[in-house]
Amino acid sequence: MAIKAAADSDTFPKLLIHNARVRGTRPALRHKDLGIWQTWTWMQVLDEVRALSVGLQELGLKRGDKLAIVGANRPRLYWAMCAAQALGAVPVPLYADSVADEMAYVLEHAEVTVAIVQDQEQVDKLLSISDRVPKLTHIVYDETRGLRDYDHSRLTSIDEVQKRGRKVLSEIWAQKNWDDMVAQGKGSDLAIILYTSGTTGRPKGVMLSHDNVLISARNGNLFDHLDENEEVIAYLPLAWVGDHIFSYAQSYVAGFCVNCPEAGETVVEDRREIGTTYAFAPPRIYENLLTLTMVRMEDAGKLKRRVFHYFIGFARKWGEKILNGERVPLHARLVYALGEILVYGPLKNRYGLSRIRVAYTAGEAIGPEIFRFFRSIGINLKQLYGSTEASVYITAQPDGEIYADTVGKPNIDVEVKVGDNGEVMFRSPGVFQGYYKDPEKTAETKTPDGWVKSGDAGFFDARTGHLKIIDRAKDVGKLKDGTLFAPKYIENKLKFYPNIKEAVAYGDQRDMVCVMINIDLVAVGSWAERNNVVYGSYQELAGHPRVYDMIEQHVAEVNRSLAEEGVLAGAQIRRFLILHKELDADDGELTRTQKVRRGFIAERYAPLVNALYDGSTEADISTEVTFEDGRKGVIAARVKIRDMQKIPAAVLEQAA
Amino acid sequence: MRAPSEKDVAAGDVLLAVEDVSLSFGGIKAIRDVSFDIRKGEIRAIIGPNGAGKTSMLNVINGFYTPQQGRIRFKGKTRSKMRPYDAARGGIARTFQNVALFRGMTALDNIMAGRTLKMHRGLFWQMLRFGPALREEVEHRRAVEEIIDFLHIEHIRKTPVGRLPYGLQKRVELGRALAMEPDLLLLDEPMAGMNLEEKEDMSRFVLDVNQHFGTTIALIEHDMGVVMDLSDRVVVLEYGRKIADGTPDEVKKDQGVIDAYLGVAH
Numbered sequence: 013m014a015i016k017a018a019a020d021s022d023t024f025p026k027l028l029i030h031n032a033r034v035r036g037t038r039p040a041l042r043h044k045d046l047g048i049w050q051t052w053t054w055m056q057v058l059d060e061v062r063a064l065s066v067g068l069q070e071l072g073l074k075r076g077d078k079l080a081i082v083g084a085n086r087p088r089l090y091w092a093m094c095a096a097q098a099l100g101a102v103p104v105p106l107y108a109d110s111v112a113d114e115m116a117y118v119l120e121h122a123e124v125t126v127a128i129v130q131d132q133e134q135v136d137k138l139l140s141i142s143d144r145v146p147k148l149t150h151i152v153y154d155e156t157r158g159l160r161d162y163d164h165s166r167l168t169s170i171d172e173v174q175k176r177g178r179k180v181l182s183e184i185w186a187q188k189n190w191d192d193m194v195a196q197g198k199g200s201d202l203a204i205i206l207y208t209s210g211t212t213g214r215p216k217g218v219m220l221s222h223d224n225v226l227i228s229a230r231n232g233n234l235f236d237h238l239d240e241n242e243e244v245i246a247y248l249p250l251a252w253v254g255d256h257i258f259s260y261a262q263s264y265v266a267g268f269c270v271n272c273p274e275a276g277e278t279v280v281e282d283r284r285e286i287g288t289t290y291a292f293a294p295p296r297i298y299e300n301l302l303t304l305t306m307v308r309m310e311d312a313g314k315l316k317r318r319v320f321h322y323f324i325g326f327a328r329k330w331g332e333k334i335l336n337g338e339r340v341p342l343h344a345r346l347v348y349a350l351g352e353i354l355v356y357g358p359l360k361n362r363y364g365l366s367r368i369r370v371a372y373t374a375g376e377a378i379g380p381e382i383f384r385f386f387r388s389i390g391i392n393l394k395q396l397y398g399s400t401e402a403s404v405y406i407t408a409q410p411d412g413e414i415y416a417d418t419v420g421k422p423n424i425d426v427e428v429k430v431g432d433n434g435e436v437m438f439r440s441p442g443v444f445q446g447y448y449k450d451p452e453k454t455a456e457t458k459t460p461d462g463w464v465k466s467g468d469a470g471f472f473d474a475r476t477g478h479l480k481i482i483d484r485a486k487d488v489g490k491l492k493d494g495t496l497f498a499p500k501y502i503e504n505k506l507k508f509y510p511n512i513k514e515a516v517a518y519g520d521q522r523d524m525v526c527v528m529i530n531i532d533l534v535a536v537g538s539w540a541e542r543n544n545v546v547y548g549s550y551q552e553l554a555g556h557p558r559v560y561d562m563i564e565q566h567v568a569e570v571n572r573s574l575a576e577e578g579v580l581a582g583a584q585i586r587r588f589l590i591l592h593k594e595l596d597a598d599d600g601e602l603t604r605t606q607k608v609r610r611g612f613i614a615e616r617y618a619p620l621v622n623a624l625y626d627g628s629t630e631a632d633i634s635t636e637v638t639f640e641d642g643r644k645g646v647i648a649a650r651v652k653i654r655d656m657q658k659i660p661a662a663v664l665e666q667a668a
Numbered sequence: 669m670r671a672p673s674e675k676d677v678a679a680g681d682v683l684l685a686v687e688d689v690s691l692s693f694g695g696i697k698a699i700r701d702v703s704f705d706i707r708k709g710e711i712r713a714i715i716g717p718n719g720a721g722k723t724s725m726l727n728v729i730n731g732f733y734t735p736q737q738g739r740i741r742f743k744g745k746t747r748s749k750m751r752p753y754d755a756a757r758g759g760i761a762r763t764f765q766n767v768a769l770f771r772g773m774t775a776l777d778n779i780m781a782g783r784t785l786k787m788h789r790g791l792f793w794q795m796l797r798f799g800p801a802l803r804e805e806v807e808h809r810r811a812v813e814e815i816i817d818f819l820h821i822e823h824i825r826k827t828p829v830g831r832l833p834y835g836l837q838k839r840v841e842l843g844r845a846l847a848m849e850p851d852l853l854l855l856d857e858p859m860a861g862m863n864l865e866e867k868e869d870m871s872r873f874v875l876d877v878n879q880h881f882g883t884t885i886a887l888i889e890h891d892m893g894v895v896m897d898l899s900d901r902v903v904v905l906e907y908g909r910k911i912a913d914g915t916p917d918e919v920k921k922d923q924g925v926i927d928a929y930l931g932v933a934h
C-alpha cells in the first residue's frame with residue numbers, strides 16, 4: 013500500500029503552507045521561555061519561516077547552498093530548516109556539543125556558506141575555525157547575550173535577518189516571488205544532509221530528499237495512527253535523524269505540535285507539564301527513569317514502599333496482558349485499576365507519560381526487565397529498528413505484538429531481507445540518495461537496485477515473524493560447515509543469568525561453538541552459602557562440580573533457546589569450561605568499557621582453547637596476573653571441560 | 669534593564685568614592701585612612717591577605733558599618749553615615765561571603781524577594797489577588813524570569829535553595845542581588861569554594877552582568893587569576909591600609925603587593 017506524497021505537498025515548505033491553510037489556528041510549536049509556554053500556530057510559523065527565508069535570501073543564500081544549523085531544540089532553528097528548504101537550499105544540522113575541530117570538517121565538507129547558531133558559545137566555535145572554512149560568509153545567531161562587542165561585519169541576529177525579510181516582504185511582489193520559489197521545489201529535491209557521527213573514520217553526509225523524509229514520516233504516522241492531536245517534546249540532537257523525523261517531518265505531515273523544552277535540564281519537568289502522547293528515547297533514558305524511581309522508593313516510608321512493591325509485582329504479572337488486550341480475569345482487572353489510582357497513574361504522571369499513546373526505544377538493546385517494567389504499568393513502549401540511511405524506519409513493533417528481544421516487522425513500504433552472510437538489507441522509499449561527495453562509500457553500502465546494507469546481522473524469528481538483530485555484521489562469523497555464528501548474541505544470552513558474569517564464545521572457522529565462562533562471585537557465592545557448598549577461594553568455587561552442574565543447566569537453556577531461532581540453531585554450545593580466574597581489564601582481557609577482547613583471550617588461554625577443541629576432559633593452565641597493587645603473580649589450575657548435548661532444531665515445529 | 673535618568677552618573681565618572689575612611693572595633697583598627705573610588709561601569713576588585721579589611725570595607729560601603737572617620741560619596745552625595753536600607757534604596761546590592769538566602773524558600777521566591785523595594789502597592793492590595801497588585805506582581809515575575817534565564821537556573825526554579833549545591837546557591841544569591849537592578853553590585857568572594865568549572869561559569873556571569881546590564885561591580889576575591897582577568901582596576905589592602913591601586917598589570921608589578929602576599933624577611 014504505497015502512499016505517494018500528495019502532489020501539492022511534496023516538500024516541507026509546501027506542507028507548511030498547506031498546514032497554515034487547513035489548520036492555521038492550531039498550535040504548531042511551543043517553547044517554554046521565561047517560565048511560560050509560548051505557542052505559535054501554523055499560521056504564525058508560516059509567517060516566521062517566510063520572513064526568515066527571505067532574510068536569508070538577502071544574505072545571499074540561494075538554491076543549492078548549504079545552511080549549517082547548530083544549537084539546541086529551539087523553534088527558530090527548526091524554522092531555519094524550512095526557511096532554507098523554501099529557497100531550495102539544503103540545511104545541514106550539526107551536533108551542538110561537537111568540538112570546533114569536528115565542526116570544521118563537516119562545514120568544509122558540506123561547503124556551508126551560512127550558519128545559523130544558537131548562542132555565543134557556538135559563534136565562538138565557528139569564529140575559531142573561520143580560516144579553515146573560507147566559504148562560510150555569514151553567521152546568524154539566536155541569543156544576543158555576550159555578543160554585543162563582536163565584530164558584526166559577518167555576524168547578524170535572527171531578529172535582524174527576519175526584520176530585513178519582513179521589509180522586503182512588505183512589497184506585494186516579494187510574497188509572490190517566495191510562493192513561486194516554493195512551488196518550484198520538487199519531492200525529489202535534496203531536503204537535508206545529516207552527518208552520521210560514525211564510530212570509525214570521518215563522518216559521512218547522508219543525503220535525503222523531501223520524498224525520502226516525507227514518505228517515511230507519513231508511513232510512520234500511519235503505522236502508529238498519529239494525527240494532529242499528538243504532543244511531542246523535542247529534546248534529542250537536531251543532527252540526529254530521529255529528531256528530524258519525530259520532531260520535524262512527522263509534525264509537518266500530521267500537523268501535530270512540537271514542544272521545545274526550556275533547557276536541557278528541564279526536559280522531565282517540561283514533559284510532565286505538556287503530557288506528551290508520542291515519545292522517543294534511547295534505552296538509557298528509560299533506565300535512568302527506572303533507577304531514579306527505585307532509589308526514591310528506597311527512601312520512601314515503609315507503607316508507601318510496600319504498596320509500591322505490591323502493585324509493581326502485580327503489574328508484572330498482569331499489566332502487559334492488559335495492555336496487549338488479552339483476556340484477563342475480572343479480579344486482576346479490578347486490582348490493576350486500584351493500582352492505577354495508587355501507583356501506576358502517579359508514576360506515569362511523574363514521568364510525564366500520563367497521556368502517552370506510543371513510546372519508542374531504539375539505538376541499542378534495552379534490558380528486558382526495564383522494557384517490561386514500563387509496559388506493565390501501562391506505557392505502550394515499543395522497539396524500533398532504523399538508520400539514517402533509511403530515514404529512520406526499517407522495522408517497528410505493531411501494537412499488540414511486543415517482545416523484549418525483537419525489533420518488530422518491516423514498516424509500511426519497507427522490504428527487508430537477510431543476506432547470505434546474515435546481514436540485514438532493506439529497500440524503501442526512505443532509502444537515502446547517497447553519501448555527499450562520496451560515491452565510493454555509497455556504492456559499498458547501496459546496491460544499484462536500491463538495497464542498502466545495514467551493517468547489522470540479524471534474522472527473522474520463525475515464531476513471531478519479527479526481525480531480531482544479533483550483532484554488527486563484521487563480528488559475525490561462520491562455523492566450518494557454514495553455520496552462522498554470532499558470538500556476542502550467544503554471550504549476551506549467557507550473561508542474562510546472574511550467575512554468569514562474563515562469557516567468551518569461540519567458533520569462527522571451527523567445527524563447533526565452545527565457550528569459556530566466568531562465574532559471578534557475588535551471585536554464585538550467595539548460592540553456595542544457601543546450598544552448603546564450602547569453598548576456600550574463587551578458583552575452588554569456580555571448579556566445584558555443583559557449580560558446574562548449575563552452569564550446565566544455564567548452558568542447556570541457552571541451547572534450547574538457540575534451537576528455536578532458525579539460522580542460529582546450528583551454532584549451539586557444544587563444550588564449555590569455567591575459568592579459574594576473573595577476566596580483568598588490568599590483565600588486558602577486557603577493555604576499559606568492560607567488553608571481552610576475544611582474540612587476546614584466545615592467545616592467553618591457548619591451552620584451554622585447544623583442549624576445548626581436541627576433546628580432552630581437562631587441561632592445565634598457568635597465567636600471569638597483575639594484582640591491584642601492581643605486583644605480578646602466577647595462577648595455575650586444572651580446568652575441567654564439559655560436553656553439551658545438541659538440541660535438535662525440531663523443537664521449533666512444536667513451538668510453531 | 670532601566671532607562672537612564674538625569675540623576676545617573678555617566679560611564680567613566682566616579683560613582684562611589686571612599687574618602688579617608690577609618691574603622692575600628694575597640695582597639696582593633698580594621699581600616700585606616702583608606703581612600704579609593706569606583707567608576708561607573710567598571711569592575712573593581714578589592715584584594716588583600718586574610719584580615720586585610722576587605723569585607724569590612726564592603727560593609728562600610730554597604731552602610732552596615734559606620735566608619736569613625738571619613739566620608740563616602742555615592743552618586744555625588746556625600747555622607748558619613750548610611751543605613752543599609754538607604755544603601756539598598758540608593759541602588760547598592762550585595763552578595764555575602766557565606767551565602768545568605770532564605771533556605772526554605774524556592775530559588776524563584778528568593779529572587780522575587782530581591783524585588784521587594786520595587787513593589788509599590790501596600791499590604792491591602794497585596795492581599796487581594798487581582799487588580800493593580802496582581803499586574804505589578806506579573807511585571808516583577810517577568811523581570812525575575814529574565815534573571816533566571818540569564819543565570820541558566822530554569823531547572824531549579826521551584827527547588828528550595830537549602831537543597832541546592834553550593835555553586836547554585838551562589839548563583840541564586842547573585843540573582844537576588846540582580847533583581848534589585850542595582851547601580852552598584854558588591855560581591856563578597858563570589859567564587860569561594862567553587863570548582864574550576866563553577867568558577868568559569870561565575871566569571872562569565874559577572875562579565876555578562878557588567879556588559880549586558882551595565883552594572884558597576886566591586887568584588888572581593890582570593891583567586892588571583894580570576895581577579896586579574898575580570899577586573900578593570902584593583903585596590904590592594906593590607907592590615908587595613910591601602911598599599912596599591914591601579915590596573916591589574918600595575919598591581920602585579922608593585923613591590924609592596926608582592927611583599928604583602930609572599931611575605932618579606934625582616
